[in-house]
Structures are given as structure tokens and as C-alpha cells.
Amino acid sequence: VQLQASGGGLVQAGGSLTLSCAASITIYSNDYMGWFRQAPGKEREFVSAIRWRSNRKYYADFVEGRFTISRDNAKNTVYLQMNSLKPEDTAVYFCGKGKIQEFFSDSAEDYDYWGQGTLVTVSS
DSSP, X not given: OOEEEEOOEEEETTOOEEEEEEESSOOOTTOEEEEEEEOTTSOOEEXXXXXXXXXXXXXXXXXXXXXXXXXXXXTTEEEXXXXXXXXXGOEEEEEEEESOSSSOOOOGGGEEOOOOOEEEEEEO
């Protein structure tokens, strides 16, 4: 598995989780690493992304300041700290590596090396 996502689980609304994405592939300095999620019956949607060297961060509008993306260069790992979770955040969360280094994209088609994902379930 090239990108291993972990950290999901069952949490009550208002709770927190931290997801991890451990990469066994090389992440280059200009690469974008992204978090996406997919709820049952819905398409995979962008959550957050980070550019590896610059540490520039991007978030979907629905995050509304609740999530924080970060990375650990030494561990080749990307994190997603999720606070104030809502039932509508329930989904399988995936991490992906951007195919394009020149610019940021929030389209799942522009990422690959998806792992198996990690399930986040938020109860009301």
C-alpha cells in the first residue's frame, strides 16, 4: 500500500479525530498531498490539501475552520486534525498524492496512489 490512511472511528457530534496518512512512496518538495472523503452514494469530494515544501494549505468551504492539515517530513506522513465533527462528516476518508506539481487542484481526478481509506462515523 503506497498511502496508508488510519485514525478513523466512531465519535459523537462535537468530538475530534486525527487521521494519519503514511506514505511509502517518495513525496517531492512541490507535491500536493490531499485528503478527500466519500460518503455512501456520493462522489469523492475534496477536504484539504498541503504543498509539501511550502506547507501552503487548502481547505474546502465546508471545513469552516474545524480541520487542520499538517505534515511531518521525517515520517513522510500527512495528518488531518478534525474538531467539532458533525454527522454530515461521516464518510470514508482517503489521502492522495497530486499528479500535478505546478498548481493546486481540488479534483479527485488529479490525485492518485489512493489507499484503502479510513472510516469516520459521527453520531448525533
